[in-house]
Amino acid sequence: MFVESAVRWWVWSILLQFGLGVSAGGCPSRCTCRPEAREAVCSGKYLTSVPEGVSNDARRLDLSRNRIKTVGRRQFSGLLQLQELDLSDNVISMIEVEAFLGLRNLRTLRIKNNRLKILPVGVFSGLSSLRYVDLSQNEILVFLDYTFKEMLNLQRLETGENDLVFISQRAFFGLQNLQELNLDRSNLTSIPTEALSQLQSLVQLRMIRLTISALPNNAFRRLHRLRSLVISNWPTLDSIAANSLIGLNLTSLVISSCNLSSIPYAALRHLVYLRFLDLSYNPITVIQGNLLGDLLRLQELHLAGSSLLQIEPGAFRGLSFFRMLNVTSNQLTTLEESAFHSVGNLQVLRLDGNPLACDCRLLWVVRRRLRLNFDGHQPTCSSPDTVKHREFREFSEKELPKLFTCRPARVLDRRPQEARVEEGTTVLFSCKVDGDPLPVITWISSQKTVISTSGRIRVLQNGTLEVRFAQVQDSGTYQCLAGNAAGNDSLTVGLYVKGLPRNRSVPLFTEEGWVEPSTAQAANSSAQMAKPYPFDAKTLIIATTMGFLSFLSSVAICFVFMFFWSQSKGQIKHTATIDFVPRSSVGGGGGDGGDGGRFTMKLI
Structure with a gap:
C-alpha cells in the first residue's frame, strides 16, 4: 500500500512538472529550471548568446558566468513576469537600445563584471519597476545625460570599479527615488556636484578610492535627505572647505584613509544630527579642546591608526550622548578624564596600540576596567618600567594607589x-x-x-x-x-x-632686523646725497629716445596719409606758371610805367 502511494505521488509530480513546463514554454537545453520556484539557472554553461525557450512565466533568469558578448534589442520581450535578471561575469561589450523593453516587472538587474564602455541613452527603456541595478566592474567611461531617466523607482545603483572620468550634469535625471549610490574606484577628479544634486531622495552615498584632492564649498548641495556619507581611500585629499558639507543632515560620516592633518572642525560644525564620525587613518596629531561641542548628538568617534599625540582637556565637552571612543594604534601616552563631558556615559574605549604611560592620568580608566568595554583589546602599559607590558585587567585594586601616581x-x-x-x-x-x-x-x-x-x-x-x-x-x-x-x-x-634720553639712540626694527637709528639715518642721508635728482642719466636718455621715436612715427604716418590722398585726386601737374605785375618805382603812379612779369614754379 505504501509503495503504491509513493509511485502514484511520483507519477503525479512528473505530470505536474511536465504540465507546468508545457504551459510555461519549457526550459533551455543547457539550463536547469525549477518550475515550483519559476526560475531558470543557466550559469556557467559556456553560452555565447541569450538562450531561447525560457518559460514565459519565469521570475528569475540567471545567465551569469557565460561568454555572452551582446544583448540585442528586445532580447527578453516575452518574459513579462521576470523579476530578476543576472548577466554578471560575461564578456558583454554592447547592450543595444531598448534591450530590456517589455520587462515591466523586473526588479533586479545585474550586469556586473563585463566589458561595457558606454551606456547608450535608452538602453534602460521600459524598466519602470526596477529597484536595484549593479553596473560595477565594467569599463564605463562616462554617464551621459538622461542615461537613467526612465528608472523612476530605482532605489539602489552600484557603479563602482569603472573607468568613469565624467558624469554629465543630467546623467541621474529621473532617479527621483534613488536612495543608495556607490561610486567606488573610478577616475573622477572632482565631485560631480551638479549630477548628484538631481538625487534629492538619496540617503546613502559611498565614494571609495578616488583621486580627488579637495572638497569644495557646497559639494553636496540639495542632498537634504542624505544620512550616510562615506569618503575613504582618497590619498590626495588634504583639504575640506568650511562649507563643503553645509546643508547636509548626516547621521553618519566617514572620511578615512585620506591625508587630513587636522580634524575639519569648521566643516563639521553644521552637522548637528551626526551620531557616528570616523576619521581613522589620517595623519591627525591632536584632538583640540572645546571644538566638537556643536555635534550635540555625537555618540561615536573613531580615529584609529592615525598620528594622535594628544587629546586636549575638554575635547569632548558638551557631548552628553558620547558613548564610544576608538583611538587604537596611535601615539598617545595618556587620556585624561577632563577630556570628556561625563565619563559615566562612556561605554566603549579602544586605547590599545598606544605607548601609554601608566600614571595618575590613567587611573580613572583602570578603576573602570571592569565596567568599560575595551572591545576585546586590553590597553597595555608602556611605561614606567615597574608596570611595563602589563594589561589593565591584571592590576588589583590594592596596588593602584601605589603604581598609578604622579608628582x-x-x-x-x-x-x-x-x-x-x-x-x-x-x-x-x-x-x-x-x-x-x-x-x-x-x-x-x-x-x-x-x-x-x-x-x-x-x-x-x-x-x-x-x-x-x-x-x-x-x-x-x-x-x-x-x-x-x-x-x-x-x-x-x-x-x-x-x-x-632723547639724545641717545634706541634700536629700531627694520626689514633687515634691529638697527640703531643713527645708522638708519646715515643710510638715508647718503642715499639722498647719492641721488640729488629724481631721475638718473640713463632714465633721461631712454625717455628722450622714446619721445623722438614717437615724433618720427607721427610724421611718417602724416606723409603716408597725404601721399595716398593725393593719389586719389588724379594726375597732378608738377609745374605752375604765375603772372604778376610788379610794383611801380618809388613815387610812381600809373601810366605806362611798367610791364607785367611771369615766372614758373616746379612742384616737388
Whole structure:
C-alpha cells in the first residue's frame, strides 16, 4: 500500500512538472529550471548568446558566468513576469537600445563584471519597476545625460570599479527615488556636484578610492535627505572647505584613509544630527579642546591608526550622548578624564596600540576596567618600567594607589627675579620645573595674556621667557605657570624698563632686523646725497629716445596719409606758371610805367 502511494505521488509530480513546463514554454537545453520556484539557472554553461525557450512565466533568469558578448534589442520581450535578471561575469561589450523593453516587472538587474564602455541613452527603456541595478566592474567611461531617466523607482545603483572620468550634469535625471549610490574606484577628479544634486531622495552615498584632492564649498548641495556619507581611500585629499558639507543632515560620516592633518572642525560644525564620525587613518596629531561641542548628538568617534599625540582637556565637552571612543594604534601616552563631558556615559574605549604611560592620568580608566568595554583589546602599559607590558585587567585594586601616581608640578628655582634695564636691552627670565608627568609651562604677560613662542616677547623651547629689545611699555610683572595632572605651581618675575634720553639712540626694527637709528639715518642721508635728482642719466636718455621715436612715427604716418590722398585726386601737374605785375618805382603812379612779369614754379 505504501509503495503504491509513493509511485502514484511520483507519477503525479512528473505530470505536474511536465504540465507546468508545457504551459510555461519549457526550459533551455543547457539550463536547469525549477518550475515550483519559476526560475531558470543557466550559469556557467559556456553560452555565447541569450538562450531561447525560457518559460514565459519565469521570475528569475540567471545567465551569469557565460561568454555572452551582446544583448540585442528586445532580447527578453516575452518574459513579462521576470523579476530578476543576472548577466554578471560575461564578456558583454554592447547592450543595444531598448534591450530590456517589455520587462515591466523586473526588479533586479545585474550586469556586473563585463566589458561595457558606454551606456547608450535608452538602453534602460521600459524598466519602470526596477529597484536595484549593479553596473560595477565594467569599463564605463562616462554617464551621459538622461542615461537613467526612465528608472523612476530605482532605489539602489552600484557603479563602482569603472573607468568613469565624467558624469554629465543630467546623467541621474529621473532617479527621483534613488536612495543608495556607490561610486567606488573610478577616475573622477572632482565631485560631480551638479549630477548628484538631481538625487534629492538619496540617503546613502559611498565614494571609495578616488583621486580627488579637495572638497569644495557646497559639494553636496540639495542632498537634504542624505544620512550616510562615506569618503575613504582618497590619498590626495588634504583639504575640506568650511562649507563643503553645509546643508547636509548626516547621521553618519566617514572620511578615512585620506591625508587630513587636522580634524575639519569648521566643516563639521553644521552637522548637528551626526551620531557616528570616523576619521581613522589620517595623519591627525591632536584632538583640540572645546571644538566638537556643536555635534550635540555625537555618540561615536573613531580615529584609529592615525598620528594622535594628544587629546586636549575638554575635547569632548558638551557631548552628553558620547558613548564610544576608538583611538587604537596611535601615539598617545595618556587620556585624561577632563577630556570628556561625563565619563559615566562612556561605554566603549579602544586605547590599545598606544605607548601609554601608566600614571595618575590613567587611573580613572583602570578603576573602570571592569565596567568599560575595551572591545576585546586590553590597553597595555608602556611605561614606567615597574608596570611595563602589563594589561589593565591584571592590576588589583590594592596596588593602584601605589603604581598609578604622579608628582605635582614644581618650580625648582624660586629665587626672586627682577630686571631693571634700559630701553633696548634683551632680558631672559628662567622657569625650571619638575614633575611627573613633565609639567606644561605657560607664561602670562602683565596684560594677562598668554605669551606665544614667536614674536619679540616669546617663550623659548626650554621654558625661558625672552624679551628682546625691551621697551618702556613692556614693564610689569610676568607669571610662569607650571602644571600637570597632579597639580600646579607658579613663579612671578618683574621687569622695569627705563626710557633713554632723547639724545641717545634706541634700536629700531627694520626689514633687515634691529638697527640703531643713527645708522638708519646715515643710510638715508647718503642715499639722498647719492641721488640729488629724481631721475638718473640713463632714465633721461631712454625717455628722450622714446619721445623722438614717437615724433618720427607721427610724421611718417602724416606723409603716408597725404601721399595716398593725393593719389586719389588724379594726375597732378608738377609745374605752375604765375603772372604778376610788379610794383611801380618809388613815387610812381600809373601810366605806362611798367610791364607785367611771369615766372614758373616746379612742384616737388
